[in-house]
Amino acid sequence: MKNKIITLSIFSMLLFSGYQVNSQTVKSKKMKPTIITVKSLTSKYDAQIDKLITQMTLEEKIGMLHGNSMFSTGGVKRLGIPELKMADGPLGVREEISRDSWAPAGLTNDFATYYPAAGALAATFNQEMAYTFGNSVGQE
Numbered sequence: 001m002k003n004k005i006i007t008l009s010i011f012s013m014l015l016f017s018g019y020q021v022n023s024q025t026v027k028s029k030k031m032k033p034t035i036i037t038v039k040s041l042t043s044k045y046d047a048q049i050d051k052l053i054t055q056m057t058l059e060e061k062i063g064m065l066h067g068n069s070m071f072s073t074g075g076v077k078r079l080g081i082p083e084l085k086m087a088d089g090p091l092g093v094r095e096e097i098s099r100d101s102w103a104p105a106g107l108t109n110d111f112a113t114y115y116p117a118a119g120a121l122a123a124t125f126n127q128e129m130a131y132t133f134g135n136s137v138g139q140e
Contacts, residue, residue, distance in 0.1 A: 052079055069099045113140055 053061070056076060063074030068083070075083040095112040096105040113136075115121075121133055 052081065055079055070097055070101065072099070 056064075056079065060074075060076045060079075064076070064081070064084070066073065067086075068074040071086040073084045073086070075081050095110045096107055097103060098105055115133060115137070121130055124130075
């Protein structure tokens, strides 16, 4: 069994490295330089954030790091910090679910878009498709 795993691992590495070299050769022939503009980060709110963090207890800090319901972190009411609602972005924007279960929330104005897994996108080595994917998720 161990030999089969080692053989499969070596075969996979060789297959991937050969495909990667070929894809880089193809990319170098086709790709045009892309200009990306980046929004600069500021420290406008750093002092306020630091002040809030120093006022938080260890339990409150931990409560903000893990969920207290489905896709929600704990808030700190005494400091005016609300629960943070998370989203399931990498596979698309999902429909709203109930607070404490995977059941749909039953909203009539809620829609979901499902995309293929990111691994499938990465396997295409297609930068234009990756850009389109990221752009469409961002717009939603």
